[in-house]
Amino acid sequence: MIRTEHLSKSYGDLAVLKDVNTEIRRGEVVSIIGPSGTGKSTFLRCLNLLEKPSGGCIFFKDVNLLAKGAAISRVRQKMGMVFQSFNLYAHLTVLENLTLGPQKLLGQSRAEAEQKAFALLRLVGMAEKAHSYPDELSGGQKQRAAIARCLAMEPEVILFDEPTSALDPTMVSEVLAVIRRLAKEGMTMLIVTHEMEFARNISTRVFYMDEGVIYEEGTPEQIFDNPEKEKTRAFINRIRSVHYHIGSPDYDLYAMNAEIEAFCDRHLLARNTCADVLSLAEEVLLLQRDFSSIDLTLHYSEKTGELDLLCAAAGAPAGGEAQDDIGWKLIKSRCADSQYSYEDGKNILWLKIR
């Protein structure tokens, strides 16, 4: 139903979307996830031309939206949008919010529009608040009313731009319940969200967006359980890392230790865990003979709690005698798992701390 080809969007020199190619079919529920600032919302807003793309094509039911003379307002009537900041019309009651579009754009009579509006409000649980003004409602109520307003226009697809990001956890669930119900009833939806569990449960497809493109896509199982690409994995597992480079034997041990300590502090790791990491790092470095180029990386997964230390040292491969070293034995005893390999002229040691 929606197809984009080489869609790109730049703000001046900053290219937010580089080359987005995708197709969304009727009945699909697509979740779009990814780090902040990678163009998820921009992509969504380009689809209904709230932002004007810098290049590429967008087709809605095979109608080129960027062609001259395309009836964009007509198309938008079929594409509903739910915003992060709700954007209910402040000067109208909830009921009037719902009936404004149908009356003025779809030509429905007032009675007809109100009847349909009440049905929708009952669907989202907001029938009681029909005559309230938006500023009398809570965030969750506002968003549900906004969804009902979208539905009143009888759209074919609904675009959700971070619908729950502005809500506190208690209200998030009521909005997600409504969206879940819509999915069950077969509405085509694109949802930009940070709610991973929700995305996993209701989506038919998941897009991971990064670097201005759809970095990886697949079914929820594929993306959440078995992400293929490194960045995807890092995002899914909420992996955080700190990296330190050593270029000579006269490296600053104290500076390195300070960075590792700061990292542990930031991610609320226990004091003794931090101490373990520091002594491990020291031991690993004591094993080294060639200090020309050593990269130490500490990975912490917020999701699983796993802590890994990766040391890549350039130089001659360490021979078998290194395995018998006391230091090496100490290191192995401290770790849950370890792995050594020699790749591209680098000694790669991977230690799983917990």
Added chain:
Amino acid sequence: MQNKLLVSLVLCLMIVAACSGICLAAASPYEVTPYDQLSFDLAHARVGVMTGSTHETLMKTSFPTADLHSYDSTMDAVAALKAGHVDAVVTVYPTALNVAKHNPDLQLLPDVLELQDTAIAVNKENTELLEQINAVLAQLEQDGTLEDMVRRWMKDDLSPYEQVELDLPQEGQPLRVAVDATREPFCFKDADGNVAGLDGELARRIALALGRPVKFSDMKFSALIAALQSNKADVIISMMNATDERRKSVNFSSTYYKQRTVILVRAEDAGGGAFSFSDFWSNVSDSFYNNIIFEHRYLLIIDGLKVTLLITALSCIAGTLLGALICLMRMSKKKGLKRFAQACISVLRGLPVLVLLMFIYYVVFAEVDIDPVLVAVVAFGLNFAAYVSEMFRAAILSVDRGQREAGIAGGFTPGQTFFYIVLPQAVRQVLPVYKGELISLAKMTSVVGYIAVEDLTKVSDLIRSRTFDAFFPLLATAVLYLLISWLLLLLLEGLERKTDPQRQARKRLRRSLQDQEQSA
């Protein structure tokens, strides 16, 4: 306020001695007193004169050390003299005589500072009219009419003037006479609002002799010559002296009156007498009667009020519509329109509205016979539009961007989004400020007197010039302006309430709570 009432009290007490309280010129009336022999030290006093008069010039050249105060009219200078803001007023003999007649607390000194020729001013290009007028003047002098007019109008007591009926033609091109009708006994407005006095009668006689109807335009003295030059009037007959300076701009007829410049001061023994309540109240009631009831002056005030309201209403409508247009241009994406709108706004906001008004009247519509009320509406409309357009822009910008996005995403065209979603919210934002601006406009219209429109303020000027009493006319004017502001406020606050959905919501809530209480 107390001072004015006390002055009125003194007037009441000394009304009987009024006639004998006047000091008439003792020495030969047509000889200039040497300046070192004056009975009053003009050179070191605070002196009041009328702006643009020959006395102002005289004071500046001959008494440069004096502290000179220039007022819009002689009557304002006299008010200042009575209030103690100046110590002397230099003016012409007829005016001074009239003032001293009505105010026993003021004294007319016998000194004569200057002799001048009072004549009729005509546009330099209108030589034919000048010849005609000179011929008529010569005739009036010869058959003694002029002398009789001087006798009838230059009285030294308070008895009513002898008026003469003149049968003027109703058809033909009217002789347009510019006057400043606050200078009794030469030109002033009588009970029926007609221009009376020696100049009034002279104008009618000349028109009669020329076989034309007459049409008077009343404006401030300093605006008279400009009116003649921009062809808004044919002649000035307003006790104007022919000076060399003025001859550079206009031509003058032959002299019809020999003018003397004299000095008015406060009488030495003004004040005294015990204060009594009954006198005080009879004073106040006399003052009220004189200023409001006498000669149906309240009708004049109501007419002035109508004019003010008319100009305010029309300027408001014109200004709001124009302001909306300028706002649209200012917010347009096309650079040309935007720059043009910005320029308009800068110019219209940068000029004082009085300057704008006079510019449009005397320069833009020079040589055009246009109703000054229309000119006023144009000027005030333009000024109002400039301010209003910026207010509209601010109100529109203050509407949250998300509202517009929701509208566009919901399938509304940009026009529909503006009309159904942005505009209602913007109106709510703009009404509080718009209120203030409208009231400001109503008060700004008080300057239209400069282009000969008789609005509320000008009417109070006229009344003051007859009664020399500042209190009641000004009080009435002030009260009426307050009333106008209050009514406008009521109107707009009603509108505010209608367009504020919150109030409706709160009303509903209150009502439902009341229902609950009643049913409980």
